[in-house]
Amino acid sequence: MAFRNHSTVTEFILMGLSDDPHIEALLFMLFLVIYLLTLTGNLMLLLVIRADSHLHTPMYFFLSNLSFLDLCFSSVTVPKLLVDLLSKKKTISVKSCLAQVFFVVITPGTEACLLSVMAYDRYAAICHPLLYAQVMSHQLCVRLVLVSWGLASLNSVVLVLLAVSLDFCEDQIIHHYSCELPSLLPLSCSDISIDIYILICSSLLHGLGTSLPIFFSYARIISMIWTISSTTGRSKAFNTCSSHLIAVILYFGSGLIRYLMPTSGSSLDFLFSLQYGVVSPMVNPLIYSLKNKEVKAAVKRTLKKYL
Template sequence: MALKNHSTVTQFIFTGLSDEPHLEALLFVLFLVIYILTLTGNLMMLFVVRTDSRLHTPMYFFLSNLSFLDLCFSSVTVPKLLEDLLSEKKTISVEGCLAQVFFVFITAGTEAFLLSMMAYDRYAAICHPLLYGQMMSNQLCVRLVLTSWGLASINSTVIVLLAVTLDFCEAQTIHHYVCELPSLFPLSCSDVSIHINILICVTVLHGFGTSLPIFISYARIISTILGISSTTGRNKAFNTCSSHLIAVFLFFGSGLVRYLMPTSGSSLDLLASLQYSVITPMLNPLIYSLKNNDVKAAVKRTLGYYL
C-alpha cells in the first residue's frame, strides 16, 4: 500500500470510550443490546417489506434500502467497538483503519442521499397524489438508489485518497473508538491544511446536495398541507412525513457536527459519532414502525402467519 512508503506507523491505538474495566463491561452489555436491537429491527423491516405485498410501494422500497444501509453501517463500527471493550489494548492496523474510513463514509454518504430521495417521494405522494405512480415508477426508484450508491462511492474514494496521502511518523493514539478521517488529522506529521479544506468542501457539497432537495420538498409539502381544509387530512399528511423528518434530524445533525467541527478528542466527538453510526441505525426501524400504521399492521400479519 502506498501509505507504507512514507509512514513508519503500522497500527493505531484507540483510546475507546473508557479506560475503566467495570465501566467497559457495562458499556459492552449496553452496545451489545443496541447492536442486537439494530440487527433485529432492520432485518424485521426488510423481511416484512419483502413478504407483505401491501408494502410493495416506492416508500417502502426506500425504507427497506434504508434498513439494509443501517445494517451495513452499524456492522462497520459496532463489532470492532464491542471487541475493543473486551480488549486491554485497542489496536487496529493501518489497512484496517483505512477500510473503516471508507466503509463508514460510503454507508453514511449513501444514507444521506437516500434520505434525500425519500423526501422527494413524500413530496410526490402529498403534493401530486394523482400523478404519484408516474412520478415514482419502479425504474426511477431503482435508478435513484443506484445513484445514491454511486455518488457516495465517489465521495468515499476521495476521502480514502486523502487518508492515504497522510504521513504518520510517531503518534499512534486515536482519541476515538472508530477510524474517521477527522480523527487521523491530529496524528499526521505532514501538513494537513489542504486535506482539512478538501474534507470540509466534500462534506459541505455532500451535505448541501442532499439537504437542499429535502428542504425544497418539505417547503412544498408544508405549503400543500396548510392548504388542506380538513384537520384530519392535515394530520394524516403530517404523520406520513414526521418519521422521515425525525430520521433526517437525527442523522444530519450529528453527522455534520462530526465532520464540520474541529476535532478536539472531547466527548462531543464521541457522542456525535455514536449518534449517527450506532444510535440512529437502531432507532430508524422503531421510528418508522411505531409511527406507521401500515408497518405495524404488516408486522402483525407477518408474525401471525409465521407464529
C-alpha cells in the same frame, strides 16, 4: 505501493470510550444490546417489507434500502467497539483503519442521499397524489438508489485517497473509538491544511447537496398541508412524512456537526459519532414501525402467516 508512506507506523491505538474496566464492562453490555436491537429491528423491517405485498411501494422500497444501510453502517464500527471494550490493548492495523474510513464514509453518505430521495418521494405522494404512481416508477426508484450509492462511493474514494496520502511518523493514538478521517488528520506529520480544506468542502457539498432537496421538498409539503381545509386531512398528510422528518433531524444534525467541527477528542466528538453511527441505525426501524400503521398492520399479517 499506496501504503508506502505509512511504513513507520503499522498500527494505531484507539483510545475508546473509557479506560475504566468497570465502565467498559457496562458499556459493552449497553452497546451489545443496542447492536442486537439494531440487527433485529432492521432485519425484521426488511423481511416484513419483502413478505407483505401491501408494502411493495416506492416508499417501502427506499425504506428497505435504508434498513440495509443501517445494518451495514452499524456493523462497520460496533463489532470492533465491542471487541475493544473487552481488550486491554485497543489496536487496529493501518490497512484496517483505512478500510474502516472508507466504509464509515460510504454507508452514511449513501444514507444521506437516500434520505434526500425519500423526501422527494414524500413530496410526490402528498403534492401530486394522482400522478404518484407514474412519477415514482420502479425504474426511477432503482436509478435513484444506484445514483445514491454512486455519489457516496465517489465521495468516499476522494476522502480515502486523502487518508492514504498522509504520513504517520510517531503519534499512533486515535482519540476516538473508530477510524474516521477527522480523527486521523491530527496524527499526520505532513501538512494537512489542504486535506482539511478538502474534507470541509466535501462534507459541505455532500451535506448541502442532500439536505437542500429535503428542505425544498418539505417546504412544498408544508405549504400544501396548510391548504388542506380539514384537520383530519392535515393530520393524515403530516403523519405520512413525520417519521422521515424525525430520522432526517437525528441523522443530519449529528453527522454534519461531526465532520465540520474540529476534532478535539472531547465527549462531544464521541456523542455526535455515537448518535449517527450507533443510535440512529437502532432508532430508524422503531421510528418507521411505531409511527406507521401500515408497517404495524404488515407485521401482524406476517406473524399470523408464519406463526
